[in-house]
Amino acid sequence: MNIWTPGTSINNGRYIIQQYLGRGGFGIAYSAIDQKKAKIVVIKTLNPTQISPEEFRTEERKFYNEGMRLAKCNPHRHIVEVYEFIEINGISGMVMEFIDGDNLALYTRENEGLAETEALHYIDQIGQALEHIHALGxxxxxVKPNNIILRQNTKEAVLIDFGLAREYTLGAEVNMTNARSKGYAPIEQYERYGKFGDYTDVYALAATLYNLLTNNEPLPAEFRKTGIALPPPQQFNPKISDRINAAILQGMELEAAKRPQTVREFRATLGLVINPVVNISMPSPVNYTSITIPEKPQENITTPQTIKQNIKFNSSSGIDYQKLRDLLAQREWKEADEETRRLMLAVTKREKENWLDANSIHNFPCEDLRIIDELWVQSSNGRFGFSVQKKIYQSCGGTLEYNEETWDKFGEKIGWKRRKLLGMAGNWLSEHDTNYDITAPPGHLPSALRGTTGKSGLSSLASRLADCHL
Incomplete structure (x- = not known):
């Protein structure tokens, strides 16, 4: 099989090869035009010229298994999507999402290292992807910078290359290939047989953060095992905070037992989540003492200029919040509510579906959620906002699990449901009955998620607010 040239038609004309992208291991990748869907895709296939006939069927089975593992992990906004498997002249091919952007290794080199805030933003996103992968077994x-691509427009991080992914059972000794990427693989990955767990990927994620902040490859674990100490990342970049420096070193401990045992625990050491263990039977232990909900509406007007002093309006997702700021400053509550809904669907790329599922809420970018919430809280002088709604929701006994009685109490308290009168059950008001006025009950707005998530949506939002320190 020769390398396809631009213009080559494959799969009965369904795909037209656009260009050769490169090769890695025994695989080769191309960009192609999907004639049916009129979009660019990536087609990955084996390269028989690099594999002996005796090994080909074994490698083909591994290739197919890689695709199956990846397919099981979809959909997730921070994991590359696989669309289908095809056969080309007897060779298996995998049709995948094309991500227009550079890998994180190239982006880091071009910028000679990243600022701590930006690096943590990408690590948080890939951490969420790994949590999803681990939950599937x-x-x-x-995990390494080369296997993370940043979408060109949104700078959203996406994890690729599942060639080494394997199923595992925590605590059990299993046989795995000892293939690895030096500098990012923990010491247990140098052995074919041993105990592997979430902490295996924690090491690689910490090593990736090391590289992003220092623009240096981490010292390989095999060298460190001989007694050579890992240079602290602060040695290369004094701007790294003490907390992040310590978290990276802990995540890259040679002994697996000394590392954070899960990605969520590691994210907690980085300050990206509040509590690595979420107790779904109790409200999230976020301190809301700094949030005050006025019992009476305040009359002082917040102007766009006063809001602008504290909040930025262009997120790393590429979303512009200036229109929302202006609508809120002018107290155009209805238009601001509609704009909030539009923006949240745009951030999650669910305009077509026109509603937010639990996964999209769980992975909603903290930066964008914080911007939206702060705009609402500031413009209403603490009366409206998602964080205000969460405080009220938790005061009604709300947890991460949907409970009808709690939801009814919450609805009555914020004015989305009529209260019970003379023993008669109150009914839920329609969205048309929303009170777009500062005199509305605290937490009444925004109502943007009310019609887009279902009744359990706020419990998912409450969880995400806790993750994002809101």
Missing amino acids: FLHRD
Whole structure:
């Protein structure tokens, strides 16, 4: 099989090869035009010229298994999507999402290292992807900057290359290939047989953060095992905070037992989540003492200029919040509510579906959620906002699980449901009955998620608010 040239038609004309992208291991990748859907895709296939006939069927089975593992992890906004498997002249091919952007290794080199805030933003996103993968019973085993691509427009991080991903059972000794990426693989990955767990990917994620902040490859674990100490990242970049420096070193401990045991625990050491263990039977232990909900509406007007002093209006997702700021400053509550809904669908790329599912809420970017909430809280002098709604929701006994009685109490308290009168059950008001006025009950706005998530949506939002320190 020769390398396809631009213009080559494959799969009965369904795909037209656009260009050769490169190769890695025994695989080769191309960009192609999907004639049916009129979009660019990536087609990955084996390269028989690099594999002996005796090994080909074994490698083909591994290739197919990689695609199956990846397919099981979809959909997730921070994991590359696989669309289908095809056969081309007897060779299996995998049709995947094309991500227009640079890998994180190239982006880091071009910028000579990243600022701490930006690096943590990407680590948080890939951490969420790994949590999703681990929940399905897989380890990625090859997390590194080269396997993370930043979408060109949104700078959203996406994890790729599941060639080394394997199923595992926590605490059990299993046999795995000892293939690895030096500098990012923990010491247990140098052995074919041993105990592997979430902490295996934690090491690689910490090593990735090391590289992003220092623009240096981490010292390989095999060298460190001989007694050579890992230079602290602060040695290369004094601007790294003490907390992040310590978290990276802990995440890259040679002994697996000394590392954070899960990605969520590691994210907590970085300050990206509040509590690595979420107790779904109790409200999230966020301190809301700094939030005050006025019992009576305040009459002082917030102007766009006063809001602008504290909040930025262009997120790393590429979303512009200036229109929302202006509508809120002018107290155009209805238009601001509609704009909030539009923006949240745009951030999650669910305009077509026109509603937010639990996964999109769980992975909603903290930066965008914080901007929206702060705009609402400031413009209403603490009366409206998602964080205000969460405080009220938790005061009604709300947890991360949907409960009808709690939801009814919450609805009555914020004015989305009529209260019970003379023993008669109150009814839920329609969205048309929303009170777009500062005199509305605290937490009444925004109502943007009310019609887009279902009744359990706020419990998911409450969880995400806690993760985002809101």
